[in-house]
Amino acid sequence: MKKxxxxxxxxxxxxxxxxxxxxxxxxxxxEAIGGKQNFYNLGSVEYDLEYRTPxxxxxxxLIAHETxxxxxxxxxxxxxxxxxxxxxxxxxxxxxxxxxWVTFDGKVSDDxxxxxxxxxxxxxxxYWFSMFFKLLDDGVNYEKLxxxxxxxxxxxxxxxxxxxxVGDAQDTYILYINKETKTIDQFxxxxxxxxxxxxxxxxxDYETINGIKIPSxxxxxSATWEGKPKDNNxxxxxxxxxxxxxxxxxxxxxxx
Numbered sequence: 206m207k208k209x210x211x212x213x214x215x216x217x218x219x220x221x222x223x224x225x226x227x228x229x230x231x232x233x234x235x236e237a238i239g240g241k242q243n244f245y246n247l248g249s250v251e252y253d254l255e256y257r258t259p260x261x262x263x264x265x266x267l268i269a270h271e272t273x274x275x276x277x278x279x280x281x282x283x284x285x286x287x288x289x290x291x292x293x294x295x296x297x298x299x300x301x302x303x304x305x306w307v308t309f310d311g312k313v314s315d316d317x318x319x320x321x322x323x324x325x326x327x328x329x330x331x332y333w334f335s336m337f338f339k340l341l342d343d344g345v346n347y348e349k350l351x352x353x354x355x356x357x358x359x360x361x362x363x364x365x366x367x368x369x370x371v372g373d374a375q376d377t378y379i380l381y382i383n384k385e386t387k388t389i390d391q392f393x394x395x396x397x398x399x400x401x402x403x404x405x406x407x408x409x410d411y412e413t414i415n416g417i418k419i420p421s422x423x424x425x426x427s428a429t430w431e432g433k434p435k436d437n438n439x440x441x442x443x444x445x446x447x448x449x450x451x452x453x454x455x456x457x458x459x460x461x
Contacts, residue, residue, distance in 0.1 A: 227347030227363040230382050231340050237387035239417035244338045247415060247449040249274045254282070254330065255445070259438040265289055272453065273331050277302040279458040280327040289322050299458045300327035306460040313461055325398060334444070337389060337420075340380075344368035350379065355391070355432065359384040379404070381432070388418065393432060394425075404428050415449045 225233075235241050249272070256267040268286040273279060284296040297308045305324035307314050314320060332339065339345075350362040365378040379393040388411070393404040406428035409420035421444040427435045 225349075225361075227349040228341075230349065230361050230363055231347060231365075231380065233387050234380070234382050234389050235337060235341060237418075238337060238389075238411070241338045241341055244335070244417050245275050247417070248276070249451050249453050250334070250447065250449050251451055252334075252447040253445045255443040256440070257442075258440045267326075271330060271334075272451075272457070273334065274453055274455065274458070275335070278328075278331055278335075279455065280331040281457050282326070282330065289326075298323040298327055299460065300324065300331075301458040301460075304460065308461060311461075333442075334419075340365060352384075353381070353432065355381065358390065360390070377404075379430070379432075391432070393428060393430065404430055406432055406434055412447070414447050417449075419444065419447060421445070421447065 251270065251272045254267065254269045254271050256265070258265045266286050266288045267284065269282040269284040272281045278300075279302055280298075280300040282298045284298075287296040295308075295310050299306050300323070305320060305327050307319050307323040309319075344367055346366045346368070348364040348366075350364055353360050353362055360381040361384060363380045363382060365380060367375045376395045376397050377393075378395075380389050381391045382388070383390045391406060391408045393406055395402055395404055404427075405425045407423060407425040409423040411418040412421040413419070423442040423444075424439040426437070426439045429435065
């Protein structure tokens, strides 16, 4: 009798899980890493960024100190290395919630390409840091896909797309939500702004700071839509010295 009851309980739990919508699964995942409101209540953050693509021709290295204010999605970076600009000297980028700018050795650049790179990085770097908590924003679309087992773990998969008025480019994401821990353990993503319509696979390790799980050690690689890496040419990103709730003079985000 006990075995029958236990089996029935498992069936009921399984039925409830399968009945969850994509949005409900995402909401549960956000709670599992600390909760959207708890994250935004921290107000601001600063951290050190290291970003490196695989070695070879066209390799990119970005090393910067990043600063964000969550209200208005304000973004600022002071670079030690910024290989995308091809410039020597100190590079600083800013975004005040509307306009982006870049300075080289203290001089404001009027170069269209440099300012375009600044806008992309200011919005993209902010998005990557706060991405999981933005998945419940207005204009996000959810589609529950078939389950998948990866490295012995069972995952719910949720496809994320965005409305035409959300962001500068409408990328596609497929989240892998661990059925046991409820956390997002990896995801597939496109980069439409750079014409990359085939997916990359992002994997990461979490670090808990102020009660929030932050995916601070990250790497991604070209992959199939089933989440299989195509090679070992990983791009790495590390976020270190993360500090929330810092006092910030918001004039730093305005063009000098």
